[in-house]
Amino acid sequence: MFRSTQLKTLAFAAAFACLSSVQAATTVIPLSSFDNYTIFEEYWAYLYPWGSDHNGSARMVGNSTNHAHIALASSTLSLIATPTSGAVPPTSTANPNPAIHYASGTVYAKEQITVTSTNSYTLQGEFSAPTAVGTWPAFWLTAVNSWPPETDIGEWKGTANTWFNTFNTSSIVQSTIVPWPTDLSFHSLQAILTAESNNEDVKIEFFMDGALKSTQYGEGFVGKPLWLIVDLQMEGSSGSPGPTGTTTYKIRDVEITRSGS
Ligand SMILES: *[C@@H]1O[C@H](CO)[C@@H](O)[C@H](O)[C@H]1NC(C)=O
Ligand SMILES: *[C@@H]1O[C@H](CO)[C@@H](O)[C@H](O)[C@H]1NC(C)=O
Ligand SMILES: *[C@@H]1O[C@H](CO)[C@@H](O)[C@H](O)[C@H]1NC(C)=O
Ligand SMILES: *[C@@H]1O[C@H](CO)[C@@H](O)[C@H](O)[C@H]1NC(C)=O
Secondary structure, three states: OHHHHHHHHHHHHHHHHHHHHHHHEEEEEOHHHHOOHHHHHHHEEEOEOOEOEOOOOEEEOOEOOEOOOEEEEOOEEEEEEEEOOOOOOOEOOOOOOOEOOEEEOEEEEOOOEOOOOOEEEEEEEEEEOOOOOOEEEEEEEEEOOOOOOEEEEEEOOOOOEEEEEEEOOOOOEEEEEEEOOOOOOOEEEEEEEEEOOOOOOEEEEEEEOOEEEEEEEEOOOOOOOEEEEEEEEEOHHHOOOOOOOOEEEEEEEEEEEEEEO
8 A cells, every 4th residue: 555655646746747847848949840841941041140151161052942952851851962073162251261172051940049047958859970081960059149159969070970069168178979870870869958056057968869978068158049050061170082972961850949948
């Protein structure tokens, strides 16, 4: 009897905890955001927040009528890089102005992510990421107003690894490097961002396939708005030369939730 009452109490407590966490969670980006271009464009925008170029050799190309490099099918986003053979202006407009060798795809979440002392964010998705030399896909957060903050939830730099990184300054970085299969199979990544008790720093817990791989701390990240970017850059940090053929990075089941306010 004692045992069964205890179990009932536990079951009630668990159900209540579950219910209250469901009620407190706000969906920032729903699981369905890659179902079609209509819902996609509600939650995501094409290219980088600052334009088509960054510090690799790919120039991003795409909009609501050109899906050659940013394409949806079967609720999966494909970012597709192809060599350009000099068809576009020769250097990136972004520091350190590398030569452009590819046309590729990038998208970013329209809603910025701002961790405060009263909320917590969970970001997750499943990724089929190329790991060949010269391929540089990522799923990352970068500061809207200054740089850093930066936190990389997935970054592949041309080897059979993904990197979890948090930048306090441009040179003070914590990185955890985790083996990543090279067969283009999908694996899940998740990050949970919560303010520390000093209400200044943010704790970031990184998971791969449901297992905690790293806990990192971003100094002064509380209250700083961040862009969530999904990009297929090329060369840059991932070595060179990159592939002579087409490279595809696939992303599915992305979901962003916020608990608290
Ligand atoms: C697009 O996908 C969303 C989410 O699944 C769905 O609600 C909507 O009806 C779809 N719209 C079109 C035009 O297919
Ligand atoms: C989309 O991009 C194509 C070229 O890639 C361009 O011709 C077209 O005007 C663009 N459309 C919009 C809506 O920006
Ligand atoms: C970044 O700052 C946080 C908060 O002060 C600290 O816990 C963390 O160790 C720092 N990271 C590095 C790489 O020094
Ligand atoms: C490119 O810029 C990002 C920040 O946007 C930084 O994390 C990365 O180290 C830079 N890499 C290179 C090769 O410049």
